[in-house]
Amino acid sequence: MMQDRATLSIDFLVGFTIFLVALIAVANMVPGLLVDLRTGGIDYDAVAYRTGVILTEDPGYPTYPAWEQINVTHKDEIIRMGLALDRDTPGILSPLKIERFFSQDFSYPDDYNAKIVFGEHPYRFNISLAVPATNTSYSRGDPLPDGYGYIRRGVMVKTVSNATVDAARFQVANAGNHGDNSSARVLNIRLNLSALRNTSVSKEYRIDPLHERISVNVTNISKTLYDAYNSSWGKDLTQLSSARIYVGGSYIPPDQQVYLDGATYPVASGPVENDISFTLEPDLLTQIADTDSNIIVALTFDNGIPFPKNTTVTGTFLYDYNPVNVTQPHLDPGVMEVAIW
């Protein structure tokens, strides 16, 4: 019955409500429909940009322990694989992180999609880094297709320290002398972690054995022997009898493995003609040393000749911030390219 009080009938109210609910539901789907209409190029460029930022400006996660020191069997614990040295040093990359990132420990593309690219889309990509100063380059991923999202970033790559120890500096004056009945002699390579990890030195220039590889090359051992040795006694190769690690004065077994005369496999002892090289890995040192430990690698020389015990070099080499002793860490320019499709 028509009347002039403008009240609503129940039928109309129900019908109108259903209509509005349906309208809201449909309208709410519109943005979702448009997502798939975005152009692919824009999307891939954005993903490439984001990936480039994470790679060059983020140190990754977790940080304690650092993701690059997590064993491959526990790689699921790695959340993000940023390459920056530290969160305070964006654009400066860690060599250890670079090495780990481009290693075969991670499978392409699944591990990288989960830890660096992110996103639900199964992206393919190519991530490349070149450091012209050291003539090194790294690459992971597929060859580039015709179209892809792209970003290029300029970076600085930290080159870690290393030391070349000229054994002639530690030559024993009377080695080979008939009257020299000394026992075996020792060349110590000493690292004082509390001095090296001095926080007044910025991280990008710091020698940090707990996070970076330490490389030592002892050279001229044969020359030292030859110069000092009395030729009438003939010439035997210098014997390295052991290479032991001491932390705070305590011997930490097993012995350090060293490379003798450029050999491809490391040993704990043996005859050496020219040089001995070894590396101290941060994985090892974090297990045996504290942040302020005094670490000594003791190279013991014992020629094994019954009389006399001819020895070659002795003394202590200090691995420190003196550029005369140690090639200091420095930064090399590099370029990183991220292509995603």
Added chain:
Amino acid sequence: MVNDSGQLYTIEGLAAGLIMIATAYIVLGSTIVYTPGDTHIADMQLETLGNDALRMMDTPQNLSQATGKSSPLTTILTKTTSGSSDEVSFDGTTFHDKFSFYCNATAVQQNDDNIQFYANVTYRNTSGGLGQYFINSSRNMTGREHAVRVTKWVKVDEQENWDRPQFVLVEVLLWRA
């Protein structure tokens, strides 16, 4: 029957209310797809690269430089005054070599990029006014380039032969040739 007690009687009022609620619901529920620089991808890439190059040049490359508070860029910005004139020049060749290399080097592409630049530095002079010096450019500008601008504040002092310690603004225009 209409009276002055303000009740909602009309269908118009109810419909308007529902429409307003529906509008608010749709707006708040909409997903905004936002991508950085999605309309200026090429400009964004150039700017990123230019900023990276300036940052790299102003980063001390070893402990010795860091201790001396110098960088390749501050070394380049060391003023050289010729004769008695006020003509000032910089090590523009080094700037050119480094900046071009940092911007154009590639890792996976077959060929290096072809990015050009024009650089100058703005400073405050002894009387408090602003001055500007030209540093270097890879080619002359015609004015028709589609260039982007990147800048960096660089600290210089007497060590670089500036009259007084100050932050100068290094400004670089970048474009693809």
